[in-house]
Amino acid sequence: MAASKNQQGRAELILLFVLLGMLWETGTGQIRYSVPEEEDKGTFVGNISKDLGLEPRELAERGVRIVSRGRTQLFSLNPRGGSLVTAGRIDREELCAQSPRCLVNINILVEDKGKLFGVEIEITDINDNNPKFHVENLEVKINEIAAPGARYPLPEAADPDVGVNSLQGYQLSPSHHFSLDVQTADDGTINPELVLERALDREEEAVHHLVLTATDGGDPRRSSTVHIQVTVLDTNDNAPVFAQPIYRVKVLENVPPGTLLLTVRASDLDEGSNGKVVYKFRKINEKQSSLFQLDENTGEISVAKNLDYEECSLYEMEIQAEDVGALLGRTKLVIMVEDVNDNRPEVTITSLFSPVLENSLPGTVIAFLNVHDRDSGKNGQVVCYTHDNLPFKLEKSIDNYYRLVTWKFLDREKVSTYNITVIASDLGTPPLSTETYIALHVADTNDNPPAFSRASYSAYIPENNLRGASIFSFTAHDPDSQENAQVTYSVTEDTIQGVPLSSYVSINSDTGVLYALQSFDYEQIQDLQLLVIASDSGKPPLSSNVSLSLFVLDQNDNVPEILYPALPTDGSTGVELAPRSSEPGYLVTKVVAVDRDSGQNAWLSYSLLKASEPGLFTVGLHTGEVRTARALQDRDVVKQSLVVAVQDHGQPPLSVTTTLTVAVADSIPEVLADLSSISTPDAPDDSDLTLHLVVAVAIVSCVFLIFVIVLLALRLRCWQKSRLLQASGSGLVGVSPSHFVGIDGVQAFLQTYSHEVSLTSGSQTSHVIFPQPNYADMLISQDSCEKNDSLLTSIDFHKSKDEAACAPQAPPNTDWRFSQAQRPGTSGSQNGDETGTWPNNQFDTEMLQAMILASASEAADGSSTLGGGAGTMGLSARYGPQFTLQHVPDYRQNVYIPGSNATLTNAAGKRDGKTPAGGNGNKKKSGKKEKK
Numbered sequence: 001m002a003a004s005k006n007q008q009g010r011a012e013l014i015l016l017f018v019l020l021g022m023l024w025e026t027g028t029g030q031i032r033y034s035v036p037e038e039e040d041k042g043t044f045v046g047n048i049s050k051d052l053g054l055e056p057r058e059l060a061e062r063g064v065r066i067v068s069r070g071r072t073q074l075f076s077l078n079p080r081g082g083s084l085v086t087a088g089r090i091d092r093e094e095l096c097a098q099s100p101r102c103l104v105n106i107n108i109l110v111e112d113k114g115k116l117f118g119v120e121i122e123i124t125d126i127n128d129n130n131p132k133f134h135v136e137n138l139e140v141k142i143n144e145i146a147a148p149g150a151r152y153p154l155p156e157a158a159d160p161d162v163g164v165n166s167l168q169g170y171q172l173s174p175s176h177h178f179s180l181d182v183q184t185a186d187d188g189t190i191n192p193e194l195v196l197e198r199a200l201d202r203e204e205e206a207v208h209h210l211v212l213t214a215t216d217g218g219d220p221r222r223s224s225t226v227h228i229q230v231t232v233l234d235t236n237d238n239a240p241v242f243a244q245p246i247y248r249v250k251v252l253e254n255v256p257p258g259t260l261l262l263t264v265r266a267s268d269l270d271e272g273s274n275g276k277v278v279y280k281f282r283k284i285n286e287k288q289s290s291l292f293q294l295d296e297n298t299g300e301i302s303v304a305k306n307l308d309y310e311e312c313s314l315y316e317m318e319i320q321a322e323d324v325g326a327l328l329g330r331t332k333l334v335i336m337v338e339d340v341n342d343n344r345p346e347v348t349i350t351s352l353f354s355p356v357l358e359n360s361l362p363g364t365v366i367a368f369l370n371v372h373d374r375d376s377g378k379n380g381q382v383v384c385y386t387h388d389n390l391p392f393k394l395e396k397s398i399d400n401y402y403r404l405v406t407w408k409f410l411d412r413e414k415v416s417t418y419n420i421t422v423i424a425s426d427l428g429t430p431p432l433s434t435e436t437y438i439a440l441h442v443a444d445t446n447d448n449p450p451a452f453s454r455a456s457y458s459a460y461i462p463e464n465n466l467r468g469a470s471i472f473s474f475t476a477h478d479p480d481s482q483e484n485a486q487v488t489y490s491v492t493e494d495t496i497q498g499v500p501l502s503s504y505v506s507i508n509s510d511t512g513v514l515y516a517l518q519s520f521d522y523e524q525i526q527d528l529q530l531l532v533i534a535s536d537s538g539k540p541p542l543s544s545n546v547s548l549s550l551f552v553l554d555q556n557d558n559v560p561e562i563l564y565p566a567l568p569t570d571g572s573t574g575v576e577l578a579p580r581s582s583e584p585g586y587l588v589t590k591v592v593a594v595d596r597d598s599g600q601n602a603w604l605s606y607s608l609l610k611a612s613e614p615g616l617f618t619v620g621l622h623t624g625e626v627r628t629a630r631a632l633q634d635r636d637v638v639k640q641s642l643v644v645a646v647q648d649h650g651q652p653p654l655s656v657t658t659t660l661t662v663a664v665a666d667s668i669p670e671v672l673a674d675l676s677s678i679s680t681p682d683a684p685d686d687s688d689l690t691l692h693l694v695v696a697v698a699i700v701s702c703v704f705l706i707f708v709i710v711l712l713a714l715r716l717r718c719w720q721k722s723r724l725l726q727a728s729g730s731g732l733v734g735v736s737p738s739h740f741v742g743i744d745g746v747q748a749f750l751q752t753y754s755h756e757v758s759l760t761s762g763s764q765t766s767h768v769i770f771p772q773p774n775y776a777d778m779l780i781s782q783d784s785c786e787k788n789d790s791l792l793t794s795i796d797f798h799k800s801k802d803e804a805a806c807a808p809q810a811p812p813n814t815d816w817r818f819s820q821a822q823r824p825g826t827s828g829s830q831n832g833d834e835t836g837t838w839p840n841n842q843f844d845t846e847m848l849q850a851m852i853l854a855s856a857s858e859a860a861d862g863s864s865t866l867g868g869g870a871g872t873m874g875l876s877a878r879y880g881p882q883f884t885l886q887h888v889p890d891y892r893q894n895v896y897i898p899g900s901n902a903t904l905t906n907a908a909g910k911r912d913g914k915t916p917a918g919g920n921g922n923k924k925k926s927g928k929k930e931k932k
Helices: 001-029 049-052 094-096 286-291 668-675 686-728 737-752 796-807 844-867 923-931
Strands: 031-038 044-046 064-067 075-078 083-086 103-110 115-124 139-143 151-153 168-173 177-182 190-196 205-217 223-233 246-252 261-263 277-282 290-294 300-303 314-321 327-338 346-352 365-372 382-386 393-397 401-406 417-426 434-443 457-461 468-474 488-491 506-509 513-516 526-533 542-551 561-564 576-578 587-590 593-594 602-613 617-619 625-628 639-648 655-664
Touching: 031 044, 044 115, 049 083, 064 075, 151 327, 168 177, 168 190, 277 290, 286 290, 286 314, 286 365, 286 617, 286 796, 290 314, 314 576, 346 417, 346 796, 365 382, 365 417, 365 434, 393 417, 457 468, 468 542, 488 506, 506 526, 542 686, 561 655, 576 587, 587 655, 593 602, 602 617, 617 639
Parallel strands: 031 115, 139 223, 246 327, 457 542, 576 655
Antiparallel strands: 044 083, 064 103, 075 083, 103 115, 151 190, 168 205, 177 190, 205 223, 261 300, 277 314, 290 300, 314 327, 346 365, 365 401, 382 417, 393 401, 417 434, 468 513, 488 526, 506 513, 526 542, 561 593, 587 625, 602 639, 617 625, 639 655
16 A cells, blocks of 8 residues: 555656646756656657647657767657656666756757757656765774763765755664764765763763654655764863865866875874874765775875866865874865866767768858767866868757758769868867867769860771671770769761661660661762760759761772764664865874763773774873874775773772774764664673783794795795706896895894793783884885785785796886884884985885784784773873872863864864974875865
C-alpha cells in the first residue's frame, strides 16, 4: 500500500513538473521541458514535433536531429511519435552537483531549412541519496573540568540531493551529559554541535558512547548515523587559536605539484605539551583531500596534484588545530584557482552537406560547426574564420554554432574538391588555435556543352571509294563528368541534289567516326557541306556543332570523249576534204575531245596512230588539228584513212581513238567518184591493232631479209660474171661504164640503208622505226610513185639494165626544186642537199631505188603509226616540263568547220599563195593555185 502511494505521488510530481515546463515555455516563448532524474530510458520529455510545427513523419524527411556538444547524448528523438525522450538514466548529482537548478541545453537541427532551435531541459531532483558522514566513528575528547554549556563541533553529513531531498536535520541519541544543538550558517549549511549539559567526572565515567543521526526531508526519508566516542581527559584549559578566521589564497591552475600555497598558524597559551598544536583538515571531501597536502606540524599547505580550473575553480575547507588536551581551534581556508589558457578551442562538425551542386546559389549552407573552449574569460572566447581565397565564409549562428556558407558560385570544372580549413582561435595570451579540415566535393551539373577543337574542318576523299570507308573522325571534349560528359555525335538532316544527306554519309554516334555509305563520283558531286552536332547526355542536354567541308578528289576514271568528228547516225561516212593544191600546214580538220575528269586527268594530247599515207598528215599534240605535213601530189590516193588517238595524263592514262577519212581531190566530182567505195570504218580495237602491228613488223622483217639475200645473191653473180669477162677480155670493150652504175648504186644504197625494228609492249603499244634512207634528192618517176598493193615488188635486174642502156640520160633541171617541207618521203624531212637539186644518176639506179623506196614506203605506211616519223606521236608521248595549263587545248578556239577551208591558225598565209620558206616551190602547183 505504501509503495503504491509513493508511485502515485511520484507520478503526480512528474505531471506537475511537465505542466510547469509547458507554462514556462508559453510564458517565455522558448522550448523548455523538465524531467525527473533516474528515469528509465525512453521516458517522454516533450512533444518536439508539435513545438516545431511539424508532423511526426516529417522529422526524418526534413533531417531533424539533435546536435549537442559532449560525449554522452542524454536525449534522443522518437521519429514515430515525434517526441523527445531520454537516452538513458540521468543522474542529476553527477550532472549538476548541488546546483539549485540543473539545466541541460540541447539544439535541434532542421537540415532542410538550415535552422537550429534551442531546447532547455531541467533535470528535477528526487530523493535518491542518503545523508552521509565522512567517518563512521568519531572520537571526541573533553576535559573533565569543562563547564556545562561547552560546545563541541560534530562532523557534518553531506547529501547530494537538493531542496527538501537534501539534509534537513540531526538527532542525537539520549544522554544525561550531552545534548545536540544545530546551527544554521549564512550559506544555509547546518552545523551540529555537541553541548555539555552536566559536568564530567573521568573517574566516574571515562568514556561516553553517543549516536548522531542525519535525516533529509524526502519522501521517503533517508538517514545515516555516526558513532561518537567521548573520552574524558584531564585538565587543559586553553584551546588553540588561529591568527585569521579565514585564509584566502589564489593559485594558477598550471602550478606544478608540490607548490606551497600558504602556511596556517594557531597559537596555544598553554605551556609545555599542552601548548603543542597539531593541524588537520576538516570538512574536506575525497577529491579535495587528494589535491592538497597539510603538514600537521608546520601548518604548510601545498599542492599534491595538478589543478584544473575547468573541473573546479574554488575549494573551501576547514583546518582544525588541536592540542594535547584535545582543545580545538578552527579556521576556514578558501583556495581560488585562476584560469590559464591551457585548452585549445574544440571544433565539432555537427552537420556536413557534401557534395554540393556547383550551381548552388550564394548563401547555401555547407556545414554546421560547434566551437567550444574549456577555458574562461578571454581564454574561452573563440574567433572562427576560414581562408579568404576560398568561396566560403563562416556566419555566426546561435550559441557557439557557426554556419559555413558559400558566397559565390562554384565551378566544378575549375575546382572539383575543396579542402576547407576552419581556424578557431581564442583570445588568450598567448592565443591557442585549432585547425579543422573539411573535404567538400562539388557535384557536377550539365553547364558545359561539348566543344570541338576547331570551328570548322576539311576532309578529302577520293572518288570511287569503297562503301563503308572511314572519312573523318570528330572529337568533342566536354569538361563535365559522368553522363554530363558522355558525347554523342549526329549529322543534321539535309538534301544534296534532292537526295537525303543520310544516304551519303553516316556517323558513329559514340566514336564520332564519319563513314561513307556510297561510292562518290567526282563528276556528280565535288564537295559536301556537313553540320555535325555533338550532344552530351545531361539533363537538359547541351550541344554544339561544327561544319565539315568534304571534298571529293578526282580520279582518272573517265575515258576522253571525242566530240568531233562524231560518228554519223544515218549510216553515212564523214569525209574531210583536202585539195591537192594544199600546202604543208594546211588545216584539214580538227579532232575535238573532252574529258569529264578534272586537272591533270583532263589534260589531253593527240597523236596519229595510223595513216594510209605516213608522213602526209600531222596531228597537233595539244590542239588536235589535222594538217598536211607536205604538199599533196597527184600520186597521193584520194582516200586517206587516219587513226587519231586522244590520251589524258592521268595515272594510269586512258585513251580513245577515232578514224578520220580525208578525201584528197581538187574537185567535187572527183571526190564523189571515189566516195562510193568509202564506208564507215569501225573503231579499231586496241588489242587487234597491236596484233596486226606485230604481224606487219614480222612480215616486213621477213620480206626485207629475203630482199637482202636476193641482192647479195645477185651481187655475187655479177661479181662472178665480171671476173669471167675480165679473164676472157672480150665482150666488154667499148661498153660505157654507166651501164654498171645501177648495180653500184644498189650496193651503195644497201650500205647506207639500215633496217631497225624496235618492238615494245608498254601500255599495249608497239613501235616500229624505219630510219629513212637518203633519197630526198632523187627524182622518182611517175610510175614508181604509184602505190602498189603488195609490200614486195618483183624486180627484174636484167630487164632494168637493158632498159637503162637503151634510154638516154636526161639532163638535170635546175629549176625543178622542192622545199624542205615538200620533199617526198614519209616524214617530210630528208638529209639531202640543202639546195634541193636532183642528183645526176643513171636511170636504172633511179628506177631501182624508186622501187626500193616504194617497198620501204609501203612498209613504213603500216608502221608509222607506232612512232618515229616526223609529224606523228607515239602513245607514250607526254608533256614536257614546260607544259602548263596554257598548253591545255581550248576548244573555243581553232574551230574547224567541216566543208570549209577557213581556219584561225597561221597557215592562212600559205593558202593565200605565199611560197613556203626554204624552197623555190613547185611551178606547176603554183600555177594551179593561181588558177583557182
